[in-house]
Amino acid sequence: MKDMEKEIVRVALVGTQRAGLSVDAKVIADEWELKDLSDEETVLATASILFRMKKTAFQTVDFRISNNEIPPKNSKKVCNTTAIKLLNMIMDGAFENALPEFLFHLEKNNKCLPPEILPGLLERSLSSPHLWEQLKKNIGERGKWLLRQNDDWSSLRADELPEDWEEALHDQRLMILEKTRRNDPAKAIRMLEETWPRESVNQKVRFLKVLEKTPTKDLESFLEQCLDDRRKEVRKSAVRLLAKISNSSLSERMFERMKDLIHIKSRTNKKEKLEIRLPDKLDDAMIRDGIDPRVQWYKGGVKASRLGQMVALIQPAKWLEYLNLPAGDVVDMFVRSDWGELLIQAMVEATALHNDNEWTKALLLFRITSSDRKRWQNLNVSRLIDDVSDDVFNAVAIEGMKKQKGYWKKILPSHNYSNRVPACGKMSLPYLSSKTFRNGWPGKIPDIGTDGITEPY
Numbered sequence: 001m002k003d004m005e006k007e008i009v010r011v012a013l014v015g016t017q018r019a020g021l022s023v024d025a026k027v028i029a030d031e032w033e034l035k036d037l038s039d040e041e042t043v044l045a046t047a048s049i050l051f052r053m054k055k056t057a058f059q060t061v062d063f064r065i066s067n068n069e070i071p072p073k074n075s076k077k078v079c080n081t082t083a084i085k086l087l088n089m090i091m092d093g094a095f096e097n098a099l100p101e102f103l104f105h106l107e108k109n110n111k112c113l114p115p116e117i118l119p120g121l122l123e124r125s126l127s128s129p130h131l132w133e134q135l136k137k138n139i140g141e142r143g144k145w146l147l148r149q150n151d152d153w154s155s156l157r158a159d160e161l162p163e164d165w166e167e168a169l170h171d172q173r174l175m176i177l178e179k180t181r182r183n184d185p186a187k188a189i190r191m192l193e194e195t196w197p198r199e200s201v202n203q204k205v206r207f208l209k210v211l212e213k214t215p216t217k218d219l220e221s222f223l224e225q226c227l228d229d230r231r232k233e234v235r236k237s238a239v240r241l242l243a244k245i246s247n248s249s250l251s252e253r254m255f256e257r258m259k260d261l262i263h264i265k266s267r268t269n270k271k272e273k274l275e276i277r278l279p280d281k282l283d284d285a286m287i288r289d290g291i292d293p294r295v296q297w298y299k300g301g302v303k304a305s306r307l308g309q310m311v312a313l314i315q316p317a318k319w320l321e322y323l324n325l326p327a328g329d330v331v332d333m334f335v336r337s338d339w340g341e342l343l344i345q346a347m348v349e350a351t352a353l354h355n356d357n358e359w360t361k362a363l364l365l366f367r368i369t370s371s372d373r374k375r376w377q378n379l380n381v382s383r384l385i386d387d388v389s390d391d392v393f394n395a396v397a398i399e400g401m402k403k404q405k406g407y408w409k410k411i412l413p414s415h416n417y418s419n420r421v422p423a424c425g426k427m428s429l430p431y432l433s434s435k436t437f438r439n440g441w442p443g444k445i446p447d448i449g450t451d452g453i454t455e456p457y
Contacts, residue, residue, distance in 0.1 A: 005050055008043055008046050008047050008050065011039075011043050012043060012047070028046075029042050029045075029046055032046070032049060034046065071115075071142050071145050071146070072141045072142060072145055073141065073142070074112050074140035074141050074142050075140070075141060076110055076111055076112040076140055077110075077111055077112070078111065078112055078113070078114050078115075078140075079106060079109075079111040079112070079113070079114065083102075083106075083111075084114050084117070086102070087102060087113075087114075087117060088117070090102060091117065091120055091121075099131070100131070100134055103134040103135060103137075103138055104134070106138050107134075107137050107138055111138075112138055112139065112140035112142075112143070113135075113138050113139060113140065113143065115142050115143070115146070118139060118142075118143050118146055119146070121135055121139075122135075122139075122143075122146070122147065122150075122153050122156065125156055126152070126153070126156070129178070132156055136156070154169070154171070154172070165191050165195070166195060170203060170206075173203075173207075174206060174207070174210055177191065177192070177207060177210050177211075178210050178213070181210070181211065181213075181214055182214075185214065185216070185218055186218065189218065189219065189222050192207060192222065193222060201231045201233055201234060204226075204229070204231075204233075204234045204237075205233050205234060205237050208226070208234070208237040208238060208241055209237070211241060212240070212241055212244065215241055215244040215245045215246075216245065217245060217246075217247075217248075219241065219245065220242065220245060220248055220249065223238045223241055223242045223245075224242070224249070224250075226238035227239065227242075227288050227289070227290075228288070235288075235290070236290065239289065239290030239313070240290075240353070243290075243313040243314075243315075243353060243354075244353055244354060246315065247315070250289055250290075250313070251313065251314060251315050251318070253285075253289060254289060254310055254313050254314050255314050255315075255318050255322075257279075257286065257310060258310055258311065258314060259322070261276055261277045261278070261279060261307070262274060262275065262276055262277075263275045263276075263277075264323075271332075271333070271336065272333065273333075273336060273337065274333050274334065274336070274337040275337070275338075276307070276337060276338065276339050276343075278303040278304060278306070278307055279303060279306050279307060279310070280303070282306060289313075290309070290313060291306055291309050291310060292309065293306070295309070300339065300342055304339065304342055307339070307342065307346075308342050308343075308345070308346040309346075311342075311343060311346035311347065311350060312346045312347075312349035312350050312353070313350070313353075314350060315350070315354055315356075316347065316350050316351050316354055316356045316358075316359040317354075317356065317358075320358075326358070326362075327358045327359045327361070327362035327363075328362045328365070328366075330362075331344070331347075331362050331363065331366050334347065335366070340375075341375065341376075341379075344363070344366070344376075344379060345379060345380070347359065347363065348363055348379070348380070348381055348383060348384060349383070351363060351384060352383035352384055352386075355387050357389055357391075357392060360384050360388060360389075360392055361392045361395060361396065363381060363384060364381060364384060364388075364392070364396045365395070365396060365399055367379055367381045368396065368399050368400050369399070
């Protein structure tokens with residue numbers, strides 16, 4: 001079936017005039033009674049059948065267990081049918097961001113997951129360590145048994161990790177590094193330094209990804225050496241991690257360069273204005289610190305892109321300290337500069353990198369209040385949502401509801417789950433009900449056109 005799928009994709013890309021269906025593909029098409037059709041019609045019909053087959057059927061795995069491996073019973077009760085129905089909706093993608101919240105309440109109510117849902121969640125956990133940290137508390141005895149039946153899930157079995165760092169499988173080494181980093185940070189760095197010259201590029205990048213969970217000063221010396229690695233992927237990961245470390249040398253160097261490019265101009269009876277000079281050229285030190293001379297990812301050309309890259313690597317709190325202003329006022333100063341769009345988008349990147357609460361609130365509130373201005377309609381703040389705090393979420397949600405009459409009814413239809421804060425572009429918010437009401441409604445509900453709705457939720 002996979003060969004047939006590849007064949008259809010090949011013909012669709014190249015075109016039936018240049019590459020018709022193979023003999024084997026035509027035989028299968030005949031078996032499916034796709035006769036008396038042109039090649040184009042056959043390709044389309046076959047693609048349609050393959051799509052439906054892919055959605056409705058799959059080949060089962062040959063799975064056998066011996067009599068002494070009968071699955072154990074769970075000590076906790078499985079969640080009720082209503083919760084299972086909701087979980088299935090989450091797994092189908094309807095409310096994907098609600099999964100962590102579901103697991104939180106599952107543990108709180110001393111329940112465990114239904115066995116039939118575990119394989120799918122275990123597969124997801126392979127690419128999401130954060131999900132696994134929450135999931136492993138809720139799989140029950142039966143889930144732990146299931147975990148041992150599939151070698152592909154071996155990386156999730158942290159309790160069975162080998163002691164030999166160098167001889168372990170790569171996924172196991174990631175978990176060993178993460179565990180050692182928690183228990184003995186200095187030892188984790190020594191382990192990496194000893195084997196680093198022999199590691200592949202992909203391994204190095206994944207190791208650095210693990211270190212991102214604990215961006216502390218003790219990593220700085222090791223990461224500064226990584227800036228001289230031959231491979232760009234490693235250097236890029238090291239730059240990102242150094243930028244996340246509070247008051248790192250890289251962040252300090254970048255901010256010193258930035259101060260040479262800005263000037264605060266005082267004006268009579270007007271607010272101060274930020275004047276900016278774009279960097280003329282890059283020296284080797286700036287390139288080493290992560291500024292790519294060829295990348296153009298900000299509106300305004302290559303020089304503007306360099307400026308944007310610099311701002312994105314600077315710790316947001318530096319601006320508050322340097323300008324002696326709160327985040328909202330700094331946003332206003334950036335907006336009024338000649339490079340407002342560039343600065344604000346770069347600050348979104350920097351704020352997401354450092355998970356700065358004050359800046360997150362200032363930028364999200366700015367996005368909402370400026371939504372009706374064409375200049376800011378393409379501002380993407382979606383990266384700020386993943387780790388937004390309850391307080392920030394509540395403040396932004398209330399402002400959004402004030403701005404759009406009747407939004408209260410739209411976001412909570414029939415006591416349903418979240419949608420989006422209005423006017424925030426692509427920003428998808430996780431599970432509005434629990435986020436907003438986990439700690440109770442924050443103050444009096446404003447007059448926002450509830451249209452007869454009297455219950456807070």
